[in-house]
Amino acid sequence: PLDLNNVQGDILAGLPKKTQTYFFFLIDKSRIQEFRTQLANLIPLITTTAQVFGHQEAISKNKTDAAKHGVPPSLLKISGVNIVFSQKGLTKMGINDNIGDAAFSKGMLEDAPTLGDPGTATSDSPDWVPAFKQGVDGMILVSGESHSTVAEKLAEIERIFFVGAPFATIHEALRIVGDVRPGKEKGHEQFVSLLSPQESQPLTSDHSFGFLDGISQPAIKGVNLTTNPGQESVNPGVTILGREGDLNINANPNVPIHRPSWALDGSFLAFRYLFQLVPEFDTFLKRNPVPGLAPDHGSELLGARMVGRWMSGAPIDLAPTQDNPALGADPSRNNNFRYDFPDDAQTQDRCPFAAHTRKTNPRADFEALTPESKPVPGPLSTSNRRIIRRGIQFGPEVSPEEARSGKTIHGRGLLFAAYQSNIENGFQFLQQSWANNPAFIFGKPVSPGFDPIIGQNAAGARSMVGTNPTSQSTSLPLPTWVVPKGGEYFFSPSIPALKTTFAL
């Protein structure tokens, strides 16, 4: 059985974070053996899934105790550390077994045309930052409740590898800081993401376009013992290599994927450096309100119909005309829908077929594509397409000047991070075959168009239908508001693999 002491903590539990630093590194070519020796000293600092669950218990006990005594909860200083490697990194270390994932082995830069990033296979990705174009060997994630905790932990790690010294074994390629956005949680001293997922991404009015995120995650059988209504339970192998359900449903789900033994209990991380044009997005909503309503209501509804949820998190399949913040905040109701109301399959009365949440997790829509299909692993089940999202926002809040001019001045967006056991079944498929494919969801009376949030058409035009519930085949042209500036596919090894195969 799966031992949660063996799995890195970000995958199944999520590192505790109010802030998180992504430290991308290159291994020094002439010091590879030394690096692998030093890696043994990092392993005790790595946070396991079992430890994160332990932290979560400590946090909630701290809260309950404080409430009992009528005092504010005391500040708990907690940090988390994980390490992941790209194919380049594995190759450099001389770990040459084929891990069984073609997208990982290729790397994200080569995959960029597949993902719809501007550029082609021959002309490179013009928006990408140099570090990701040159490629990175790995990344160390350090999270914590404050910047000072993270800085301390990172300094400790840098000392292990002599970062910055002439004899350093790894070199910094890029460092990106993500912060949970201030909002309703502002001023709270507690960790945000150790609370319920709902509280982890506080609600404010811009930045991640202002929508509550991180609501819908799959539950892992045998790991997440309680589920919220509507939350899908998937086999551990959907996320964890070598476990039940680790299948390639794009190919033949009945043929087990051949993995080297050290891959067991690891997971693939798709990391995307996604810039968001928030003032431009807000301006678009303002200029294109759904007709027939008060302008503010119409703009809000347009946003909700593009995302599939209102800013509060309330799903439009359950609240099609008006936001319902109580619904958005209630974990027992806010994920309990399947696009299976009688009017859902063939109309967009409730939710556009192209809405971001419907495109990336079509729920009953997809399973209904053939009458005999059932929600079992296979091409017509969403269960093997589920990813675990662990992103965090970066960049400052929208400034008054940006809000006034409707133009982005400061870079901001989402450090998108998603775990799965098979990149081609997971992230890559969601992006390429669903979000970027105007014909998906198939079998509808109109071609739905692009996912308005993340759908990409290289440098070409995008549009969707269904934003106006009273004119459901009217197409709305969509500017681009999400600009990928790089990323990489990584492998997050198990603790035993780090000890026996990666470290010397």
Ligand code: N7H
């Ligand atoms: Fe998305 N957003 O803030 O608008 N996403 N996402 N995403 N996303 C979701 O249901 C957003 C991106 C998925 O199970 C919500 O948890 C933004 C990529 C999936 O019903 C919101 C960006 C991919 C789900 C956002 C972005 C996905 C999901 C609703 C880019 C994969 C769950 C909250 C900057 C290729 C769907 C929730 C389900 C939900 C936003 C990126 C996938 C609000 C701004 C690249 C699978």
